[in-house]
Amino acid sequence: MHPALSVILLTTLIGAGQGLFLALVTGQVYAAIRLIAPQGTEFYAGGSALALGLLLAGLGASFFHLGRPERAWRAASMWRTSWLSREVIVLPATMAMVFLYSFWHWLGWTQPLFVIGEGGLPVDATLIFGLVGTVLSFALYVCTAMIYTSVKFLEEWASPYTIANFILLGLASGFMLAAAYAAWLGIGLVAFFGTWAVIFTLLGLVTRGAALLRNANLKHRSSLQTAIGVRHRVIEQRSQGFTAGSFNTREFFHHRSPEFFTRMRLVFLVLVFPVPVLLILLSYALASTTLPVVAFAAQYAGLLVERWYFFAEAKHPQNLYYQSVA
Amino acid sequence: MTQLALVIDLNVCVGCHACVTSCKQWNTSGWAGPMVDENPYGADPTGTFFNRVQTFEVGHYPTTETVHFPKSCLHCEDPPCVPVCPTGASYKREDNGVVLVDYDKCIGCKYCAWACPYGVRELDAQQKVMKKCTLCIDRITDQTLPEAERQPACVLACPTNARLYGDVHDPDSEVSVAIRERGGYALMPEWGTRPANHYLPRRKTRMHVSAEELQRADNPLTKEDLTVYTGEETLDDVTW
Numbered sequence: 001m002h003p004a005l006s007v008i009l010l011t012t013l014i015g016a017g018q019g020l021f022l023a024l025v026t027g028q029v030y031a032a033i034r035l036i037a038p039q040g041t042e043f044y045a046g047g048s049a050l051a052l053g054l055l056l057a058g059l060g061a062s063f064f065h066l067g068r069p070e071r072a073w074r075a076a077s078m079w080r081t082s083w084l085s086r087e088v089i090v091l092p093a094t095m096a097m098v099f100l101y102s103f104w105h106w107l108g109w110t111q112p113l114f115v116i117g118e119g120g121l122p123v124d125a126t127l128i129f130g131l132v133g134t135v136l137s138f139a140l141y142v143c144t145a146m147i148y149t150s151v152k153f154l155e156e157w158a159s160p161y162t163i164a165n166f167i168l169l170g171l172a173s174g175f176m177l178a179a180a181y182a183a184w185l186g187i188g189l190v191a192f193f194g195t196w197a198v199i200f201t202l203l204g205l206v207t208r209g210a211a212l213l214r215n216a217n218l219k220h221r222s223s224l225q226t227a228i229g230v231r232h233r234v235i236e237q238r239s240q241g242f243t244a245g246s247f248n249t250r251e252f253f254h255h256r257s258p259e260f261f262t263r264m265r266l267v268f269l270v271l272v273f274p275v276p277v278l279l280i281l282l283s284y285a286l287a288s289t290t291l292p293v294v295a296f297a298a299q300y301a302g303l304l305v306e307r308w309y310f311f312a313e314a315k316h317p318q319n320l321y322y323q324s325v326a
Numbered sequence: 327m328t329q330l331a332l333v334i335d336l337n338v339c340v341g342c343h344a345c346v347t348s349c350k351q352w353n354t355s356g357w358a359g360p361m362v363d364e365n366p367y368g369a370d371p372t373g374t375f376f377n378r379v380q381t382f383e384v385g386h387y388p389t390t391e392t393v394h395f396p397k398s399c400l401h402c403e404d405p406p407c408v409p410v411c412p413t414g415a416s417y418k419r420e421d422n423g424v425v426l427v428d429y430d431k432c433i434g435c436k437y438c439a440w441a442c443p444y445g446v447r448e449l450d451a452q453q454k455v456m457k458k459c460t461l462c463i464d465r466i467t468d469q470t471l472p473e474a475e476r477q478p479a480c481v482l483a484c485p486t487n488a489r490l491y492g493d494v495h496d497p498d499s500e501v502s503v504a505i506r507e508r509g510g511y512a513l514m515p516e517w518g519t520r521p522a523n524h525y526l527p528r529r530k531t532r533m534h535v536s537a538e539e540l541q542r543a544d545n546p547l548t549k550e551d552l553t554v555y556t557g558e559e560t561l562d563d564v565t566w
Contacts, residue, residue, distance in 0.1 A: 066433050067432075074431055081408075083410075151410070221517075227513060227514060229511045
């Protein structure tokens with residue numbers, strides 16, 4: 001497939017935004033049950049505002065993918081059948097919850113509404129927004145991934161690995177950003193967020209690696225034989241019906257050399273997995289406030305390449321009809 | 327239920343592209359138009375087409391065969407492009423099974439084109455909405471046209487009658503009989519899209535004569551025949 005920049009930005013930005021929000025809620029829950037030091041409301045307000053910014057940026061990027069962005073509101077109508085439509089509904093719902101979470105923290109409306117258990121978990125409005133937002137964030141990961149997973153003849157995508165990768169790589173980049181945010185503010189939660197970021201990054205390496213292995217050994221079900229229905233081992237296209245370009249020749253191929261393609265795989269495998277993990281470990285050893293920021297930047301850049309590769313890797317069966325110009 | 331469709335006879339298609347040009351002419355000026363061309367006389371022309379004729383060569387020289395292969399929307403009975411559409415712009419007509427796009431609802435997200443394994447949907451470069459073969463819905467449903475003309479433009483244009491049009495759900499229609507009796511097949515059956523359009527295979531006019539048809543192997547009299555033959559007529563020659 002042709003990797004569209006708008007979709008690459010959309011999926012990586014909202015992935016990191018959801019992950020950052022989930023990281024903040026995780027931190028708040030840990031603090032509420034006194035496993036880590038409690039933070040001021042401005043930490044959560046600022047962090048979730050950053051998450052909201054990422055979600056907004058992703059949403060903005062997605063509009064550039066549309067031919068008719070002014071009609072985008074219509075995309076919410078077919079949620080019964082279309083995962084894209086479901087994403088269009090869940091994304092603003094998540095953003096609304098992130099906004100409420102941030103706004104309530106900013107206003108300091110964090111007085112406990114009730115307490116669960118004897119001297120246990122105090123529940124305030126932000127925690128409720130956080131938990132609803134957590135459910136929505138995971139739903140959004142699934143919706144985004146299912147857009148690709150559900151197209152069954154794009155066999156590189158049609159696997160549970162796609163869902164696992166969208167969730168784990170989103171969480172990794174989000175927790176990495178949380179670590180960077182904490183380091184930037186000089187708050188002692190870098191190790192907490194950083195540890196989770198490393199865990200999700202390593203889990204992501206397992207599932208992304210498994211997806212790469214699976215796709216390397218993939219035998220496509222469609223062939224030129226099934227495409228034109230002629231049973232012969234030797235079929236060669238002599239003409240695709242036109243000598244110039246068309247939507248069919250532009251949209252479904254990455255138009256790069258095989259060398260470039262394999263180099264991109266190496267780039268993302270280095271940038272997404274070992275580099276940020278080593279930088280986070282190094283920042284822990286050096287107590288650095290800037291290295292976690294660099295770690296996030298490296299991982300996010302790597303994820304842009306990862307997403308490019310994800311699209312470029314998928315071989316659309318329609319390309320069987322466009323093998324030779326004339 | 328009616329399912330209108332095309333049956334394309336690869337045995338008689340000569341690859342003349344008359345269906346391509348007639349499709350473009352009719353649809354660019356009709357309900358589904360315009361079908362935008364960009365840079366038509368320049369170095370890198372591009373444009374929207376609902377129908378293409380491709381050419382494939384089967385086998386090694388000298389035993390090769392050229393297959394001209396017209397390709398347009400197959401109006402699948404289980405179209406994968408319809409459920410993925412987030413706006414409902416992509417739909418399948420209940421009354422005749424034609425798969426269409428409502429240009430006023432389409433947001434141009436291209437998801438339906440991704441979800442079509444046959445690559446028969448094209449985003450119009452200027453209108454920025456998805457376009458595809460309509461089976462000339464504005465012709466075939468136009469009651470003011472004489473009945474003989476209520477057919478897709480490509481069918482009317484085909485000089486070799488390689489394109490048959492009709493209801494594939496009616497078992498006695500010309501298209502159903504052709505599919506049933508002339509080996510009609512669907513493209514990429516592995517995806518379960520159940521294309522309504524079918525293709526008729528290339529055929530050879532050959533007589534298959536097996537040895538058993540020349541030499542009777544099961545003559546019951548040979549069981550009882552005790553003669554030792556030395557070149558004269560046998561029972562097979564006289565009791566055929």
